Amino acid sequence: MVTSKDGTTIAVTPVGDGPAVVCVGGALNDRGSAVPLAGFTVYAYDRRGRGDSGDTQPYAVEREIEDLAVVIETAGGSAMVYGISSGAVLALRAAAAGVPITRLALFEPPLTATGPDxxxxxxxxxxxxxxxxxxxxxxxxxxxxxxxxxxxxxxxxxxxxxxxxxxxYDNEVMILETLPTTTVPTTILTGGASPTWMHEAAHRLATHLPNATTTTLPNETHNISPPTLAKALQKTLK
Structure with missing residues (x-):
């Protein structure tokens, strides 16, 4: 357990050995959803309100950014981060806020042009x-x-x-006045069998960020297979 800035306890489990990578899960993910990566220490954590973490009210996206920051502090003060779906948007927002993230891997951040309905x-x-x-x-x-x-x-x-x-909470993460931006090296991953709008969102974000690339994983969807994701992340984060 670690304690976030507002006193909320956040459950963290490090797995593996090597450079630190923090996993930010998406909707309906807890720390058990994180994929292990050979050659890395993956810090999986329960976002607030999930699993063994606390849920201090009122909720604000800024508190979740502080949660990620304290996990990164536990991981050594800076870390690579991979985020899944809405968790990818949270990771991007944290990087834009100055949290010490050295590299980002974002799997299918669902950034529609108009935001949540x-x-x-x-x-x-x-x-x-x-x-x-x-x-x-x-x-x-x-x-x-x-x-x-x-x-x-x-x-x-x-x-x-x-x-x-x-x-x-995930829905609030997705409510943006403008797209966040960061110079942190970023790879945006999409599944080859995912909907067209998901690819368009990745391209739009990659164009917006000054240091971003995109990678398509053939035959995968938003429900990506863990081995495929692990292989892609190991290549991206090396």
Whole structure:
């Protein structure tokens, strides 16, 4: 456990041996979602409100940036960072805020040109955990109703429902007045089978950042396979 600036406890687990890499998970991810990387020490942490971490209120994106900063301090004072989906946007915002990040790898930051839909934001804010989970999977992720109904009956559903209150945190991370910018070397990763808008978002962000490149991982989607992600990250962060 480490303690963030506002007193919130943040659960951190280092895995492996080598240069420090911090994993910032996306929606419905906890520290168990981090992929290990051969040759690196991966610092996986539960973002606030998830797993074993605290959830001091009121929530603000700035507090999550402070959480990431204290994890990086624990990792040695500076670190490479990889972020997944909304976690990639949080990592980018942290780098833009001056958190000591030496390199960024961002997998499919879902930066639409218009940002989160206001109706979705309002409905998510008012929803209970089960409703929020169904709203996210059905509306934001486009899961068909029959697939959603099947998922409700799986053993994974209770664990996802426990994480559902933090979906509004991810949504707030995505609300931007302008795109963050940083000179930190950045690689933006996308899956070759992901929707066109995801590739357009990566290209738009890479054009915006002064020190960024893009890499497409053939046949992958937003639900990327962990071995493929690990291989890509090892190449990107070496």
């Amino acid at each position: 206001p109706d979705y934001t309002a409905r998510l804010a008012a929803a209970g955990p089960a409703e929020a989970l169904e709203l996210f999977l059905g509306t934001a992720m486009g899961m068909p109703p029959e697939a959603l109904a099947t998922m409700r009956e799986t053993p994974a559903w209770p664990a996802l429902e426990a994480l559902a209150p933090t979906l509004r």
